[in-house]
Each structure stands twice: as C-alpha cells, then as structure tokens.
Amino acid sequence: MADEPPYNSLPAITAWVKSLGYTGVQLPSWDGRIMDLKKAAESKDYCDELKGQTNGLTVTELASHLQGQLVASHPAYDELFDVFAPAELHGNPKERSAWAVEQMKLVIRASKNMGLPVSPSFSGALLWPTIYPWPQRPAGLVEEGFKELAARWKPILDFADEHGVDLAYELHPGEDLYDGATFERFLEATGNHPRVNINYDPSHFILQCLDYIGFIDIYGSRIKAFHVKDAEFRPSARAGVYGGYLDWKQRPGRFRSLGDGQVDFKQVFTRLTAAGYSSWAVLEWECCYKDSVQGAAEGAPFIASHLIDVPKRAFDDFAGAASDTARNRRILGL
Amino acid sequence: MADEPPYNSLPAITAWVKSLGYTGVQLPSWDGRIMDLKKAAESKDYCDELKGQTNGLTVTELASHLQGQLVASHPAYDELFDVFAPAELHGNPKERSAWAVEQMKLVIRASKNMGLPVSPSFSGALLWPTIYPWPQRPAGLVEEGFKELAARWKPILDFADEHGVDLAYELHPGEDLYDGATFERFLEATGNHPRVNINYDPSHFILQCLDYIGFIDIYGSRIKAFHVKDAEFRPSARAGVYGGYLDWKQRPGRFRSLGDGQVDFKQVFTRLTAAGYSSWAVLEWECCYKDSVQGAAEGAPFIASHLIDVPKRAFDDFAGAASDTARNRRILGL
Amino acid sequence: MADEPPYNSLPAITAWVKSLGYTGVQLPSWDGRIMDLKKAAESKDYCDELKGQTNGLTVTELASHLQGQLVASHPAYDELFDVFAPAELHGNPKERSAWAVEQMKLVIRASKNMGLPVSPSFSGALLWPTIYPWPQRPAGLVEEGFKELAARWKPILDFADEHGVDLAYELHPGEDLYDGATFERFLEATGNHPRVNINYDPSHFILQCLDYIGFIDIYGSRIKAFHVKDAEFRPSARAGVYGGYLDWKQRPGRFRSLGDGQVDFKQVFTRLTAAGYSSWAVLEWECCYKDSVQGAAEGAPFIASHLIDVPKRAFDDFAGAASDTARNRRILGL
Amino acid sequence: MADEPPYNSLPAITAWVKSLGYTGVQLPSWDGRIMDLKKAAESKDYCDELKGQTNGLTVTELASHLQGQLVASHPAYDELFDVFAPAELHGNPKERSAWAVEQMKLVIRASKNMGLPVSPSFSGALLWPTIYPWPQRPAGLVEEGFKELAARWKPILDFADEHGVDLAYELHPGEDLYDGATFERFLEATGNHPRVNINYDPSHFILQCLDYIGFIDIYGSRIKAFHVKDAEFRPSARAGVYGGYLDWKQRPGRFRSLGDGQVDFKQVFTRLTAAGYSSWAVLEWECCYKDSVQGAAEGAPFIASHLIDVPKRAFDDFAGAASDTARNRRILGL
Amino acid sequence: MADEPPYNSLPAITAWVKSLGYTGVQLPSWDGRIMDLKKAAESKDYCDELKGQTNGLTVTELASHLQGQLVASHPAYDELFDVFAPAELHGNPKERSAWAVEQMKLVIRASKNMGLPVSPSFSGALLWPTIYPWPQRPAGLVEEGFKELAARWKPILDFADEHGVDLAYELHPGEDLYDGATFERFLEATGNHPRVNINYDPSHFILQCLDYIGFIDIYGSRIKAFHVKDAEFRPSARAGVYGGYLDWKQRPGRFRSLGDGQVDFKQVFTRLTAAGYSSWAVLEWECCYKDSVQGAAEGAPFIASHLIDVPKRAFDDFAGAASDTARNRRILGL
Amino acid sequence: MADEPPYNSLPAITAWVKSLGYTGVQLPSWDGRIMDLKKAAESKDYCDELKGQTNGLTVTELASHLQGQLVASHPAYDELFDVFAPAELHGNPKERSAWAVEQMKLVIRASKNMGLPVSPSFSGALLWPTIYPWPQRPAGLVEEGFKELAARWKPILDFADEHGVDLAYELHPGEDLYDGATFERFLEATGNHPRVNINYDPSHFILQCLDYIGFIDIYGSRIKAFHVKDAEFRPSARAGVYGGYLDWKQRPGRFRSLGDGQVDFKQVFTRLTAAGYSSWAVLEWECCYKDSVQGAAEGAPFIASHLIDVPKRAFDDFAGAASDTARNRRILGL
Numbered sequence A, B, C, D, E, F: 001m002a003d004e005p006p007y008n009s010l011p012a013i014t015a016w017v018k019s020l021g022y023t024g025v026q027l028p029s030w031d032g033r034i035m036d037l038k039k040a041a042e043s044k045d046y047c048d049e050l051k052g053q054t055n056g057l058t059v060t061e062l063a064s065h066l067q068g069q070l071v072a073s074h075p076a077y078d079e080l081f082d083v084f085a086p087a088e089l090h091g092n093p094k095e096r097s098a099w100a101v102e103q104m105k106l107v108i109r110a111s112k113n114m115g116l117p118v119s120p121s122f123s124g125a126l127l128w129p130t131i132y133p134w135p136q137r138p139a140g141l142v143e144e145g146f147k148e149l150a151a152r153w154k155p156i157l158d159f160a161d162e163h164g165v166d167l168a169y170e171l172h173p174g175e176d177l178y179d180g181a182t183f184e185r186f187l188e189a190t191g192n193h194p195r196v197n198i199n200y201d202p203s204h205f206i207l208q209c210l211d212y213i214g215f216i217d218i219y220g221s222r223i224k225a226f227h228v229k230d231a232e233f234r235p236s237a238r239a240g241v242y243g244g245y246l247d248w249k250q251r252p253g254r255f256r257s258l259g260d261g262q263v264d265f266k267q268v269f270t271r272l273t274a275a276g277y278s279s280w281a282v283l284e285w286e287c288c289y290k291d292s293v294q295g296a297a298e299g300a301p302f303i304a305s306h307l308i309d310v311p312k313r314a315f316d317d318f319a320g321a322a323s324d325t326a327r328n329r330r331i332l333g334l
Helices: A010-019 A037-042 A044-051 A065-071 A075-084 A093-114 A141-162 A180-189 A202-206 A212-222 A265-274 A292-304 A325-331 B010-019 B037-042 B044-051 B065-071 B075-084 B093-114 B141-162 B180-189 B202-206 B212-222 B265-274 B292-304 B325-331 C010-019 C037-042 C044-051 C065-071 C075-084 C093-114 C141-162 C180-189 C202-206 C212-222 C265-274 C292-304 C325-331 D010-019 D037-042 D044-051 D065-069 D075-084 D093-114 D141-162 D180-189 D202-206 D212-222 D265-274 D292-304 D325-331 E010-019 E037-042 E044-052 E065-069 E075-084 E093-114 E141-162 E180-189 E202-206 E212-222 E265-274 E292-304 E325-331 F010-019 F037-042 F044-051 F065-071 F075-084 F093-114 F141-162 F180-189 F202-206 F212-222 F265-274 F292-304 F325-331
Strands: A024-028 A058-063 A118-121 A166-170 A196-200 A223-228 A230-233 A253-256 B024-028 B058-063 B118-121 B166-170 B196-200 B223-228 B230-233 B253-256 C024-028 C058-063 C118-121 C166-170 C196-200 C223-228 C230-233 C253-256 D024-028 D058-063 D118-121 D166-170 D196-200 D223-228 D230-233 D253-256 E024-028 E058-063 E118-121 E166-170 E196-200 E223-228 E230-233 E253-256 F024-028 F058-063 F118-121 F166-170 F196-200 F223-228 F230-233 F253-256
Touching: A010 A024, A037 A044, A037 A093, A044 A093, A058 A093, A065 A075, A065 A093, A065 A118, A065 A141, A065 A166, A075 A093, A075 E075, A075 F325, A093 A118, A093 A141, A118 A196, A118 A223, A141 A166, A141 A180, A141 B325, A166 A223, A180 A196, A180 A212, A196 A212, A202 A212, A202 A230, A212 A223, A212 A265, A223 A265, A223 A292, A325 B141, A325 C075, B010 B024, B037 B044, B037 B093, B044 B093, B058 B093, B065 B075, B065 B093, B065 B118, B065 B141, B065 B166, B075 B093, B075 C075, B075 D325, B093 B118, B093 B141, B118 B196, B118 B223, B141 B166, B141 B180, B166 B223, B180 B196, B180 B212, B196 B212, B202 B212, B202 B230, B212 B223, B212 B265, B223 B265, B223 B292, B325 E075, C010 C024, C037 C044, C037 C093, C044 C093, C058 C093, C065 C075, C065 C093, C065 C118, C065 C141, C065 C166, C075 C093, C093 C118, C093 C141, C118 C196, C118 C223, C141 C166, C141 C180, C141 D325, C166 C223, C180 C196, C180 C212, C196 C212, C202 C212, C202 C230, C212 C223, C212 C265, C223 C265, C223 C292, C325 D141, C325 F075, D010 D024, D037 D044, D037 D093, D044 D093, D058 D093, D065 D075, D065 D093, D065 D118, D065 D166, D075 D093, D075 E325, D075 F075, D093 D118, D093 D141, D118 D196, D118 D223, D141 D166, D141 D180, D166 D223, D180 D196, D180 D212, D196 D212, D202 D212, D202 D230, D212 D223, D212 D265, D223 D265, D223 D292, E010 E024, E037 E044, E037 E093, E044 E093, E058 E093, E065 E075, E065 E093, E065 E118, E065 E166, E075 E093, E093 E118, E093 E141, E118 E196, E118 E223, E141 E166, E141 E180, E141 F325, E166 E223, E180 E196, E180 E212, E196 E212, E202 E212, E202 E230, E212 E223, E212 E265, E223 E265, E223 E292, E325 F141, F010 F024, F037 F044, F037 F093, F044 F093, F058 F093, F065 F075, F065 F093, F065 F118, F065 F141, F065 F166, F075 F093, F093 F118, F093 F141, F118 F196, F118 F223, F141 F166, F141 F180, F166 F223, F180 F196, F180 F212, F196 F212, F202 F212, F202 F230, F212 F223, F212 F265, F223 F265, F223 F292
Parallel strands: A024 A058, A058 A118, A118 A166, A166 A196, A196 A223, B024 B058, B058 B118, B118 B166, B166 B196, B196 B223, C024 C058, C058 C118, C118 C166, C166 C196, C196 C223, D024 D058, D058 D118, D118 D166, D166 D196, D196 D223, E024 E058, E058 E118, E118 E166, E166 E196, E196 E223, F024 F058, F058 F118, F118 F166, F166 F196, F196 F223
Antiparallel strands: A230 A253, B230 B253, C230 C253, D230 D253, E230 E253, F230 F253
16 A cells, blocks of 8 residues: 555546545546646546546546635735635635635536535634633624625625535534534525535534534535544543634644544444435545555455445335225224 | 322312422312312402412412313313313313413413413314324315414414413423424414413424433523423333223333333433523422322422522633734634 | 346356355255245155255255244234235134144144254244333233234244244244344243243344343343344434334344444354354345345355354463462462 | 531430431440430330330331451451450450350341331351452352351341341441342342342442442342442542542542432432332441531431332323233234 | 613623622723822832722722734734724824733733732734634744734833732634644743733633643643633534624624533543642633523632632541651551 | 364464454463473563463463452452462461462563563452442541552562563452552552553443443553453443443443444544554453454554554645744734
C-alpha cells in the first residue's frame, strides 16, 4: 500500500482509492489538481473526459464546501477564511462573497454536466460568534442574520433549481447551519426552498451531543448526501464541549477513523434506509491518532459491511391478501 | 387521620380530602353516592348546590371514564365490562353502547352547568386484543377499527363542541387510545376534531416504556387535563412488559404512590409549564404496597412542592429593548 | 447468490442454505413442499430418505409451531388462525384443536423416526387478551386458563415422553407461554412434566424488556432448543411496548437481522455454554429493513463467530491437586 | 442540640436519642456503660429495669457483633481483634473463641429476657484472606472453612432455637458471611438451621456492587433485622473496590449519612415491605464527611419519611368477588 | 410574600432576602442603587455603614463580574458589552478596558474595607469566537490570546495581592476562562499567581458536559467562592450544545431554579467539604420557567438542607491510638 | 490446529504460536522447559541461541511474575506460595525471599543479554489481608508495609538501573501494587525510582471497577509493558466484587477471551497511542468458558485489528504555517 496517497491528479488518486476497494469518489470542486471547475461548468465533453479518468470509480458528487463557506462570513473570521479565495480577493470580503456566489453557480452547472443531482456544501456564517447567549443577544438579531443569509443564497438556490441540482448543506459548527433548529430557520427564511437539503454527517452531531439518530427520523426527506465519518466526545473534569482551546488530540471532542469513535453506524444506516435514502455513503476521514492511509484502507470494508439491501417483500406476508372489510369487522366483533 | 376515607357523600369525602391539604377535587360522574349525573345535566341549580357541598374545594372536572369505556368494547371483554352498566343492560353490548353515548352527553351537559371546560374519559376499544401482531393483522383491520371508533364518538364530540366542553382521553392500556400513535390515528379519523384532547397521565407511559417527557413536547397543545400518578417498571429475568399474568404486587410494571415510583415529576411539571398547561394537577392514586390513607396524605404536599409560578419577566431582560435593525446589522458585520 | 431462496423442495432449499455456509437446517413440519409429515411419522425409511436429500446438512429439529398454536386459541383470534388449519376445519375451533393434537403426535413420531430428541413449538393461548389487567381479571381466571391449557397438552406431553422427545416451547407474545412466569405456571399445571422445555429465542424477550441473560441462569436446565434471532426495542415519545397498532417498520419493537439489533449474543452464547447447552444454534430470521437473502448470508458467519469450544481443563489448574484437608486447615490457621 | 451525644449511660443516651425523634434504640450488648449483659441474661427483673430507663424508647434488639466476630478469626487478624475481648484473653485466640461462644449465649438469654426475638451479629471469618483467588485456592479449602465455621456456631444456634431467638448475621466484608453466596453456603453447612438469618444492611452491598434490591427478593424470608445505613462507591482512575489502602475519606467506597449516599431507600423499604418484613428500621451511622450529631438528627425524619403503611385492601378490588369458574370459562371462550 | 423583590436599596432588598431565610448576601459592586463603589473603596466608615444596613445579613462578597468582563473583549462583542460601561466610553473599547482595570482596583480596595477576602469576577475574552477550530486556529493564536489576557490582569492581581484579596474567576462560557484547561493556561500565563482563583458554579459546567464533580477534586485548593446555581442540558434531535440560536426556554441547555435541574448538589457539597472549602454557598438564580420570587424562596431551605457540619472526630476511632511500629510489623508478619 | 499447545520446548511452542499469526512471544523466565534463566543471565551467546529458536518470533520480554511474587509475602499465604520456589525452600519464607531477590537479578541480567529493556513482574504483598478496613487498620500500618516492601525492592531496582532494564509491575489483586493509589505509594516509598514502572493489564481493573481508561491518561508515562487481556464483571443479587468464595465460572468477576469481555480495547489502544506507548501488545489469556486453543487462535487477529499506525502529519494541516504574531493579534482584535 502506498505510504502517502498520490494526491496530485484524478487518475493517480482514483487508482489509489480504487485499490482500497472503494467504488466511488467525491471530487473537491475547488481543487485544480483534480479538476478544472470552470471548464466542467462549460463543457459536457470535459466532464465525460473526467469521468473517463477515474479508473472505473463512479463520481458521487462535486463538493463545494469551500465556496459555500465564503458566501457569508462574520468579520471575526474574515482574515482566517481568505485562504479559500484567490489571493487578489484577500482582505476584500464583499467581492470575495460575490466570487463565491459565482463559484457556486459553476459547481451547479458542472454537476449538471456530470449528471450529478446534488452538491454537498457549507452555508457560511454571520451569527456563529453569538452561539452562546452571553452577551445577551439583542431582539431581532438572529432573525436579521438568517434574513441576510437567505438573501445571499436565494439566487444560488434558484439557479440550482433551474439546473435540477440540490444543495446539501453539511450541518457543521462554524457554519450558521449546524443543527436541526438552524436548518429549519434557514428553510423558513428561504420560503421552504426545495433545493435546501442536508449532507448528513453524524460526526458533527456527536460533538454537539445531538441525537443524530432521531435527526434522521425528523429530517430524512431532506437528506440528499451522507458523509460516513466517526467521532467521539469524552468530556473530562478539565474540559467539555467548548474544548478549552486545546488541540485535536487533547480536545474532548475529536474526529476518529471509522469504527474507532462513538457513532452507532448500524443505526445510522438502518434509519437512513427506513427514511428511503438511496444515494452514496461517502467516507470522510479525519483522525488525530491514526494515519490516513490506515484510515482509508479500513474505511472501505467498514462501509461495505454496513450497506443494506432493502427487502423485496415483507417478512410476514405469508398470510397477506387484499383487505377484506367484512372479515375485518367480524374480527373486531362488529 | 381517618382510618378509611368516608367515601359515601360529597360533603363527607371533601371534608376529608380538604383535611389533607388539597384545594380541589375531581368528581366521578358515574357514582350516585357523590352526585346525581342526570340532575346535574338538567339543573344548574343542583350544580350550584353540589359546589356548595365541597367544603370550599374547587371541583376540577367531572370524570367520565366508565361511560367512555362502554362506548366501544371488543366482545372478548363484554362480560367483564358489564359491571360498569346498569344490570338491565348486561349481556346486551349494543344497547349498552347506546346508553354510554347518552351518559357521555349527560356528562357534557353537567360539566357545562358546573362551569367545567373539560371531562377526562376513556375511548373504549375494539382493536386492543390485536396489539401484538401475532396472529398477523390483516390489511385494513386497524383502519376499520378506528373508523368505527370515530363513528361512535363523532356525535358525542360534536355535542361537546356545542356545549363548549373538551373531552380529554386518558391514554391507557386496554383502550384503543393508549399512546401518541393511536391518539394521532383517532384524531385523523375524527377529522382533527377540536374536542379530541388528552388527559395526560405519565404512569401509563412508564408501564409502556414510552418517553413521557418528549410526549408533552409533541402533544402539549392537546393536553387539557392531568393525572398526577406514579408508577414503576422493573423488569426481571422472569417477566417483562406483558407481566406474566401476575398480580399487581408481582408484575414488573405497577402503580405507586407519588414519589415512590419512577416518574420524573420535576420534568413533567416543567414541560407542562413550558407547553402552557395551566389547568389542574389531579392526584390519581393506586398503589399495591402502601395504604391509600398514607398515599393520599403524602400526595398533597408532594403536588404542592412541584407547582411552578410562571415568570413575570425574563431573567436576563436587563439589557432588553425593542429590536434595532441597524445595530443588529452592525453586530453581524453587515 | 440467488435472488430469492428456492423454497419449493428439500433438495433445492438445502442446496441454497448450504451454499451460505450453514451446516444444519430446521424443517417446518407443516409444510408439504418440504416434507410429508404423516409419512415421516409412519416410516423411518422415508425419514432416512429425507435426510439423504439435504445436501449433507444435518436436520436439527422438526418445528411444530403452527400445530402447537392451534391446540388452544381464544375465540378472539379463531378466524385469524384458521389459515394454519385445513380448509375443512375453518370455523370449527373445537375440531381444529383435536386435529392439532393429532398433528403434534405426528410430529413426535416423525421426530423419533428422524432421531431428533426435541421439537420446538408454540403453546397456543386462552388468556392472551387479558395480559393487561384492565378490565380487572376476576379471581381464578388465570388459574382456570392454565388448567385448561395443561389439560390439552398433557396427552401430547405423555405421548412425547413415551417417544423420548422433548417439546421446546418458544416463549412468544400471543402464546400463553411468553415469559418465565408463564412458563413456571404451565410447568406447575402439568405437574412439572419433564417434557415441558424451552426453545430459547432472545428476540421475543428484547421486545418485552425481559432480562434475557438472567433468564438463562434461571431456566437453563430446561432450554433444549435455541433460535438465534435479533431484535431491537427503541421506544419514542409516540409509541412504546404496545406499538400503537403500527406496522413492523414503524413499531418501536421490531425483529432485525443478526448483528443489527440489540441482543448481546456474546453473552447469550456464554451463558448458554455456562448452563451446559450443547445443541444447535438455529438462525431464525425476520427483518423489516433488510432483504432476506442478505440476512441469510450474513447469518452463517455471524453464528460461527459466536460458537464456543468448551475448555478441556481449567486455566489455573497448574497448582491443582487432590484436596488436602490437613494443609487446608493449616492455611485457615486451624 | 447537644454537641456530642452523652454516650455514658442508658438514660442519658436515650434521652438524647429521643430528643431527635427516634422511637426505638438498639443496644450494644458488649458495652458495660449501657447495660450489664450477664445480669440481663440472668435476670428478667433487670431487663425490665433497663426497659424503664429508655425514656420511653422501645429497645429494638441487643446487638452482638463484637462477640460474634470473635467466634472465629483467621490468625492474620488475631492481634487486631483482641481489642474486643477481655485483656486476659489477648494473645489466646482459642480461649477467646470459647469466651465468645459463651457471650453469644448470654446475649440469647438476655434477648429472651428482654422479649426480643432477634439479635444482629457477625459471623467471624476463617477464609477472608483468600477472597481473591490469587494465590489459587486449593481444592476443598472453602468447604473446610465453612465446615469449621458451622461447627463453631451450631451449638449457639441450637441454644438460640431453644430460647426462641433468631441470629441475624450482618453480611459484612471481613466476615465469612458477606454476600448471598456465602450466606447460602453457611446455611447449607448448618443444615438450613432455622435460626440462621440476616441483618440486612445495604451499605455493605453498595461497596460490593451487589444488587441489594434483588437480594431482598431472593433472601427476604430470612431477613429479620435491618440497618438503615447509606454508602457510596465512586471508583476513579486511581482506585476501585480494593481501595488502595486509602483511608475512609479517600477510598472510593465509603459510608455516608442517610440520604447522602447511593442507596435507593425508596426501593429498599418497598421490597422489604413486599417481602413481608415488619420489624424495626434501625439507623446505623458512619460518615467520614459529616458530624455524627448532624447525621443522627437527620436520620430520624429520613427514616420516618420512608415507612410504609401496608394496604388494608387492594386498590382495584371494586369489581372483586369470589371466584366464579363458569364465568371464567365463558371469558376464556370455553 | 412580596410579588417582586424591592430591588432599589440595600436596606429594602436585604429585608426581603432575610425574610426568605438567608443569612448572607453578595453585593453587586457595579450597582449604584445598592452601594457606591468608589466611596466604599475610599472609606472604611462607609463600608461599616453599609454593613449596618443589611438587616443583620452578612455581606459574603462584592461581585465584580461586569467590570472584569470589560478588561478584555474581542471586537465582535464590543457593541454588545458597551451596556456595562458608562455612556461616555461607548464605542471606545480601549479606554473602556482602562476604566475596567480601575474599577477592579476599586473593588479590591472596597473588599478590603469590607473585610472580605475574595471577589468573584469574570475574565473577559479575546479568543472566545474561536472556540470551535473551524476555521483552523493558526499556530500561536491561543498562546497570544492568553499572553495578552494575562498582561491585562497582572497589575490587577498584584494590586489584589497587596490588599490581601483573592480574585475568584467564575468559569463561564463567553469568557476566556470557562473550564479547567483554560484556567490552567491562565494560571500558567500569570506565573501561577496566588490570587488567580475560582468562583465555582456547576451550572456552567452542566451546560458544557464537564465533569463538575471531578473538577472539585482537581482544582479544589483554588476554589474560593461558590455559586449555588442549577441547570439542565437535555439535547434533542433538533439541537445540542450549540443551541440552534434558540432562546432560553427552547435551548437544550438552560439554567434552572435550585433542585429543578441536573446538578447533584449532594455531591457538590460533599466534594467541596472534602476539599476543605469553608466559605459561603451563594445562591445565584436564573430560570426561564419559574418566577424569581418562588425561586428565591425555595433557595434558602434548599441550601440549608445541603450544608455539612464537618466531623469532630473519625467515626471509627474507637480502636485508635498512637502508631505502634512493633505491633504493626507483627501484624504484617515481619 | 493442534488440540493442545505443545508447551514443552521453545522451538515447539513458538512454531505453534507463529502458526496462529503472532509475531512475538513473551517468555516465562521461571520455566525451565522454555529457557535456562541462570544460563541466560550469564551468557549472551545462549541468549542469541534462544532467539534463534523462536521460529522468527520476536521475544517481547522475559516475564518475572513468580519471582517478584516471592520477594514479599504475608504469612497468611506462605504455604500457598511455596509452589513457586524450589522444594528446599518450602516452609522457609525468609530464605525464599532472598532467593527471589537473586532470581530477579538473574532476570535483569538475562533481559540485558537478550536486548530487552523491560521485565513485567509482581510486587509481592505484605498488606493484602488488610484491604478492607475491618478490623480497623492501626495508624502507621500501611506506611510500615510500603516501607518494608520498598526496602526489599530497592536493591533490585538499583541493579535494574545499572543494567538499563525497567521493572513493569503488573497491578494485580493479591499484590500490594494493585491500583494507581498503591502504585503511587510504592513510587514514593522508593524515592520515585525511575525503574518503577507498570505492566498495564485492563482485565484486573475491570474486576476492581477501576477507570482503566482514565488510568492511562494519568500513569501513561510509566507504562512500559501491556497485557491484552479481557475480563467481565457482572455482579448479581448473590455476589459482588468479593465473589462469595465462588470458583471462576460462578464469580461475578472473571477473565475472558479477547472480545468476549467488557474491556473497551478500542479506547485502550487509542489512549495508549495518545500516551506515546510504542512497545508490544502481549496477549495474556485466561478464560473459564472457552478452550485455550480457540482463545489463542482468536487473539492474533483481534490484536492486529486494534493496532494503530500513528499519523505522519496532522489531518488539518492544510492551512498550517509558522506562527505569525502580527496576524494572530489582528485576529484577536488587538
């Protein structure tokens, strides 16, 4: 096995991914080493060409997290997020946001050209510094934040709708869409836009102590993409959910390789199946304790062992038949 | 303290109840020793007279459980339920049901005359013998059962609506309305009738392992009455939820005196308060281990210690003021 | 792998079962496509022939659940259970019961001819509609029910004893033998009949919240057969143990494919080993979420990974030796 | 309230105990400041006199822990236990044991004279140093230990039987009777002697992680005395059940004042009631954090609030009546 | 009882507080209605006068939270925190910080004049917007933040040391000192300054899922003040620790009146006692569900019932004596 | 697979061990069938020869448990431990201890000759009979015990230091070093000797209810060896941690084959990795329910599946760079 993934071209990386047993690959739309986003938006031929370079892997989605992130950013993080934008836009958040909106439209067009119905993304954030209500949040602040966020995304969402592409927001701390309540607020602020959907990633819910299983039962119909990522939250007498400004190895909440954390994936795959989810299960890997090559190698069989073939018929249909009202009434004593 | 409650007349029993520290009393509308239901339905004067015999206790509601029970009954239980009907109707379930419907209307009229906006009751049951799907339930059976149940209750509910009285079904094993799912089905079958409401009693949920706290968050707006009753479910290697046909002292699930069981009443009162419930908290007592006199005496201070005065203002309103959009946008960096 | 098991003849189905890695098969004695029960009861040659058609799989037991079910049935379920009996007996529960008794005797004779020492079965039920004590169960009702049940089974049990065959009742909701307490009562009603034994199936105990591990420690000596079946019980704020008349996919309690549910099979196999159980571990599969072919394929390696070779000697016997009283007394300071 | 209990004479200490609200008192039979054991064994008049000095408190039992302790002792503890014996017996365990046997007989006679049917005690220990099987226990060692222990106690038990007095062994670490298994072994070794009973004290079970509630359900019929004593076990990453030779304040397992520990006394009193226990609930107090005067003062109302009046009739007997077989059979559909 | 606390003067409010059963009162040093901070810093006479106006209540501490808060603030919150500063400093965070430093010195001098050895306070925050490491925190950022924070507090701490007053930082979300890890970092950045101490408030730890009991065992020697405040954290499928920008009534984490939340105060008082804490237990009350008057009234008996008198001697010292080496060696077999 | 391990010579046993998939082997230094300890201490050539007989397995450590055990023993166990010493020393604990000290020195020299930096061992015990403080431990007893124990080990530890070998005490009931607290006391008694280290074995902590995960976080830097051994503790109403003198199959606490017990090995390997442990993971196997051959065969893949490759770089280093103070201060708003 390669010591380090050959992350420099689509053919090279997909050859390596395939060797581990994966059957699909999600592409980072922002990474020029892997794909030329503008070209993909403009040319279906180029997209077909890309698909021919994957060593037989299916392209599952084009990810657009970094671009979505820049659609909205509170000034407290402006300098830190500049790294995701072209150098000429650094220090200019307003134009950076406009650029991000255009990028999202490229992703949408490229997804359509690739024949991909959904792109996972980030929402960006205006309110994140105020998650804890100290200082007290003034009346109307949250509403104002979501109003502005919706206003920025509305044109992108409409554009996505025209191209038949869903946006699947990864609910993620640091974004203004990070749990069910914030998702609902955004949905409402966009007039229940049909393209507002979810990239389900249980690792971020573990770190929030959110009931990530019950989440599927409530929001299942909006889940359009799925990151299979593990995490653990082990608070101590020294630090809890806010993590004491510690680094990943020392924070109580940390991402883990698949199977090493606390996510009950048996239940996750079961509830997603029950909710009718039938798209890809995409490994996302971050782990502070285990090498990435080991993590990647363990991921493929882990996911395979969790896939569920849905039943072709009910297990207890042996007595089944059409409904018979007269008989039913007899049984009820009527 | 009296050895045995003097349960033979309204003045006598209320004197005793008052001596224990209670401030209200729920009346069993079916019990002639306590009240004459027909007279109460017909005469507001009689109702005023009744109210004058309570030693200053407020009448909280007229209960109608036994009558509601007889509105619908599967034949398997017909003989057992005859005890709740006049002797001349024994063995005649059809006329017994008609009688029960008329009884319910009397309760509604009497409640109006008493100035009481709600009557707690039972739904009766047609489907209860089929709770476990063995033998397999044929297609359409459950729908048929609820269709019939709704058909029987619809005239009563409309009558209740005309008199401005709510029916609060106590969700209870043995009735077809015993949990949230069955309540929803009945609600749907009655066309979301506004008078279909709930008498919340957590003891029956403990014995079902149902999340009785989350229940309030979902169904709070339909909760119109509240039985403060405790229970415990302690399964063993010998018996579980179905109880092995054991008697109350040996069943794993059993009712208990307030504070002796597993109901988290701190949370119950909190969530009911959060849901806006502002009617009575009525002790219902059944306990196989403790004498009723002791149970009753302990109940009054127990309930009193759980009552919540709702805040007159928010605890952190010191910085509060009208919403200021310009300021809010500055705070968001806009 | 076949899309659908070829469930139409013994050679065909056993070929498929074997291809999945199983080494034995339990036969449904009631299913004419698989075996002719009457012939098997009458002819050892036919039984040998059957054993020759299994592609090398061992026949583990002849199951007799459907016949046992019909030995006793409360009228509330008569119409629903008719499907298990020949058409000419439909609507005639009395003769149906007589037929069922004869069927059980055929199973016993066939088991003897097959060289099988036990048949898993159901007890049937007279009391099941009264599992919840509302309406209150009258004095003597439960005793009467078990007296009648024992009276019906006594001749079968004696017949089984004569043929050296155990009956292993699967403790199952819907039957009157569904937990430890009911098993004890039946045992007592049959005079502690030696042929009254248990088919241990933890899935039914999960759905009752019964301590299925402790169960083995109490009843281990009577466990003569074992269904390896998984289940999960996940109550919500909408429904609990009684299931809200919901279907399998929505009920809080549901069967699952092996490894997908909540049964702690590590403990189950450990305690069965500790109790001296040494017969078969038979997959029984029902799952509302997963296809039966996948469930069956996963079952064989799952079971194999749980089998325990019992030790040939104690791990700490290095210092062991015969008991030496004088030395022991010295050690105790005597 | 007194700063320090006046523990120097029966009238003085009982006056103080009474002032705290207690209604009874257990007397330490070994303590000459409180009573003269020999005199009490010999004179009923003296016993009556003692009873007249208790300020109206009932004497609940004569405790005989220290004497029972010395009936048997492993040499490893001989020097440490000498403090409980007269100075002239120090260093002479054999005669000390003989003295202890005589003491126990005095206690039995005194109890009879006091009209007290039970004396709580300790069993002493021969095997305690071998609780952990390293070094491996040789074959027969445990049997030998219990054989000797039973041989020493047998004459005392027979003497107790002649005087109609039960011995209630407090199951306690350091004694050879410290849990259910050891109690059963002693019971067997004494030929199921009827006078072998239990002084139930849940604090010692908390520190053993033993299911102290289930214990009552198994051994209830042998529980003849009850110490109401609280404890908590809070293991850490530094120490667990063996306690690291730490002192009481630092050990993970420690005794606590009533209500400050982990004993679920609601359940304890419930299960004792269910088991038919109707004797005294005696405070025993040891706490490393709280002053004894505060602990004693809090104990009386704590115990009072847990007492249960048993019901005079079943709560659901309204439909009750004599058993009616014909009706029962109709209900079962027979 | 008064409908609303008369919060307008020291005599008025202390009269009310006393009527509820409290014996001490913590004064908000920033509130001119209650005290004149500058005057108190300058005049011991004025302080004595203040102490004479408390209706006999002891002044426990002068709180300095609002001033401490303004010592350091990230720009994202500058506008929101201006409310705590005089109007003329609004919009001028630099001068506001200088003012806050002077305020803290006044508090220190006033505390000394009042004879109070500790002031509870807040640390302020520079890093709070970066609690979640997205965007990734650049190398050195956290160190820089604590360096600056320590630099601002160092003069105040030295001033406090000169006056013999401890600062007890309330570890609180929104401040840079919010858990054990951040406290340790600040301690280190201030060179383990002896005046850096803790105002222990378990409510803020409940909302962080931090082990608030273990916290006492680690940091006990630095705990100099104690807020008795309750809270509950009940995450759902909609929101978790970050709270979905919901208001207090809907957030999963919320403050509660004493006894209504999840803090195990029995353990808190026990561990504080074990750690040698012997200063005040000060009620701090915030609750979104219960009226403040009810909360205040319930608080006094709640706290009283948790106070622990420390033992005057060990409970098992009856055998105690001076250490005897020879005897000890005999016991060890040496 | 062999029915029984060929445990009679180094080549034979290592061939078998290797066939199961193991890559290393720990040698019992006391067992003459496997190695000649004296020869190994004296001859590096013999050690090289030994290493050549392992069929390519690496020798991980020389174990010295039995010798360490005999360094110190309370008289209560003298007879039982004689089996570990040569027959001529039986009954002579003093010379036996001297012999054990010499043995330990041989192990140290042999380890050095083998190129092995650590030997796992036992501490022996003087205090073990007094683990439960009844009878009350006299003042100074524990200090005296550790003083003596340290005095006996000090020369061995110094000898080990001279030879560059660590002693890794397996914390084990029956030894005086059995948890963190006792380890700390011994460390202190030996003047924090650098050669006092730990052989981490979670099975012994499970049986003590000790937090074996947190243990690693505290003592990680002293962990120099690791036994991968599983266990379960399942207390009942009959027995708890002291085990009722029951045998292994019936004791609530018992060792188990890997994966069959309660040790969370995912966490164990993670925390050991986080603590920087990089030496061997050595299977130790004891199981009362499973045959040793099966246990050994399952162990190798179990351990392999838990090994962690440490990361070559941080997963989120994409934005990483050298620390930039000016930028950091801008981000903090300074």
